[in-house]
Amino acid sequence: MANNLVIVESPAKVKTIKKFLGSSYTVDASGGHVRDLPKSQLGVDLENDYEPKYITIRGKGETLARLRKEVRKASNIYLATDPDREGEAISWHLSKALRLDELSDKKVMRITFNEITKNAVKASLKNPRQIDMNLVDAQQARRVLDRLVGYLISPLLWAKVKRGLSAGRVQSVALRMICDRENEINSFIPEEYWSLDALLMPPGSRRTCAAHYYGADGKKAVLQSAGEVEAVKAELRGASFTVTEVKNGERIKKQPLPFTTSTLQQVAASSLNFSTSKTMRLAQQLYEGVEVAGHGTIALITYLRTDSTRISAEADAAAHSYITENFGEGYIGDHVAAKKNDVKIQDAHEAIRPVDITLTPAMVKASLQRDQYRLYQLIWNRFTASRMKPAKYETTQVKISAGRHIFSLSASRLAFDGFLSVYTIDSEKEEKNELTQKLEKGMSLTVKSLEGEQHFTQPPAHFTEASLVRALEEEGIGRPSTYAPTITTILNRRYVVKEKKNLFVTELGDVVNKIMVREFPTIVDTKFTANVEYLLDRIGEGEVRWKTVIENFYPDLNAAVQRAEKELESVKIADEETDVVCELCGRKMVIKYGPHGKFLACPGFPECRNTKPYLEKIGVPCPKCGKDLVIRKSKKGRIYYGCSGYPDCDFMSWAKPSVEKCPKCGSYMVEKGNKLLCSNKECGFVKMNTIRSDVNESD
DSSP: OOOEEEEESOHHHHHHHHTTSOTTEEEEEOOSOSEEOOSSSOOEETTTTTEEOOEEOTTOHHHHHHHHHHHHHOSEEEEOOOSSHHHHHHHHHHHHHTTGGGOTTSEEEEOOOSSOSHHHHHHHHHSOBOOOHHHHHHHHHHHHHHHHHHHHHHHHHHHHTOTTOOOOTTHHHHHHHHHHHHHHHHHOOOOEEEEEEEEEEOTTOSOOEEEEEEEETTEEOOBOSHHHHHHHHHHHTTOOEEEEEEEEEEEEEOOOOOBOHHHHHHHHHHHHOOOHHHHHHHHHHHHHOEEETTTEEEOOBOOSOOSOOOOOHHHHHHHHHHHHHHTOGGGBOOOOOOOOOSSOOSSOOOOBOBSOTTSOHHHHGGGSOHHHHHHHHHHHHHHHHHTBOOEEEEEEEEEEEETTEEEEEEEEEEEEOGGGGTOOOGGGSOOOBOOSSOOOTTOEEEEEEEEEEEEEOOOOOOOBHHHHHHHHHHHTOSOTTTHHHHHHHHHHTTSEEEETTEEEEOHHHHHHHHHHHHHOTTTTOHHHHHHHHHHHHHHHTTSSOHHHHHHHHHHHHHHHHHHHHHHGGGOOOSOEEEEEEOTTTOOEEEEEEETTEEEEEOTTTTTOOOEEEOOEEEEEEOTTTOSEEEEEEOTTSOEEEEETTTTTOOOEESSOEEEEEOTTTOOEEEEETTEEEESOTTTOOEEEOSSOOOTTOOO
């Protein structure tokens, strides 16, 4: 009879771990959390030192009953939930729900392992410990803080916008960051500039090389208009183009660090087009174990939630041997320092890496689903590259004089591929910019042509899931386990929509963000939220009492909620009456909010259920047909400006058109902040906007 019970979180781990242990061990799973705060009430006793009121999660009764039977049979109970704050809290909740602390005849121990391998599991059994209450308290503090923000603020949004909305300690900050970026983009004024390239031919060559305009009289200059380009061209007529400087050098391209949760999500998004939630789901499968032909059920990667780039000595040695055997001694990298970060890494985890580097992607491809394979290949390639030497490029920098003007060109040639032999994605792709002919100082070059090209400065890029994760990490907001659920929440609430890879704020998200910024500026302040994360880390290290953090947080939040309740009493966001008459019953229709933003509904509901799209006119005629322009929303909720005559007229503009025409080319103008821009990009005319329409900009 088994006298040892090992309790893990996921049922998928059970099969993987069972084969490592003998018949004296039973392995079972809790299926994640078994206790939580109740959904029907706040669940925090504000009058009794903010004590949480935990209850058994609905549906977990059978799981706990089964585990109690196993506990009765066992002498030793090992709590083997995940090696992080959440896992530590699950072990603590299990011990409470199963009343393990009341069992004097049984030994209850906590074990953790970073990878699900025979050696790691057996080593953890030899080194058990007690539940780390500092980590448990850090998780409790996070849970209570999130509950206070969500349950106190969300009802205000229900009352003033629509039911089903939510505010959150991290999600509201993420939404604000996206809204702020959108505002930057909308107010961005592009500035014109020009490039000037000289196509030059060396003596005896039939191939040209392109040199870029650098400046004049030894100073770098930016050409800002077609007139300036023509003036330079005029000065260059008849000028001799002579090579005045040739510098040959070497450039090192460093090998990447192995993946953390954040960098894995970012690269998987940009190179594989995976959402953050999909990346985490697939990584969880690879961590817990998959059936691999010839190996049975095995784990392929180490734990997936980590801030660390550290690699164990054993894994480093294994990589050393593999690289030597498959690439040669010359490819082995020197010691690579772990990433330095101002934010203290919250645990002693390793980076995300393959459990066994000798198990190459090609060897497991037939056993994995397509996307499992692609993610494993990405992790394997990145880890292997991180243990290899940097790539080396031979570089050439050339300066060419033509009168007082200077042109330059640069080229590089890959001299040693190093880590690029296994990892060449995105910005780390091999650079191909070789100089096809040798240039020497004093050489005269023949001018084939001078080509000017107009450009405009570009606004900041819209956030993608990858860049939002990077921004959250840089700001110190959230932790590896929170990035994916945060993004999933704001997408599911329809505050934000994703078009291709870009994230756009919806009308609904804009309304919610404006309320949060106005009424709860502290909650959506990035520095404040980052400081809360810092305090949670300090709780985890035993330096701060967790209820002290709650005590300092709650009074200000409560005061802000009470103030907002009074101020929002007079705010009318929905149910505004319009002049549109319901054709079914004759009542004047009102504006309501739905999942996709505003729509018109009959106030006679439920007797009359008539609804129709709400088309808000902006007082500007369509530049194409002259009918009224209206504010529309794309299928995903992004605002744009279209013709009311659709489908007969298909005019649309993402930027808000103006009644003014461009005095330079006659095209319609669009509003950008306090300026008007010509919609014709080749024109580039800009003027101050003296008459601005503030439709759809009010709170």
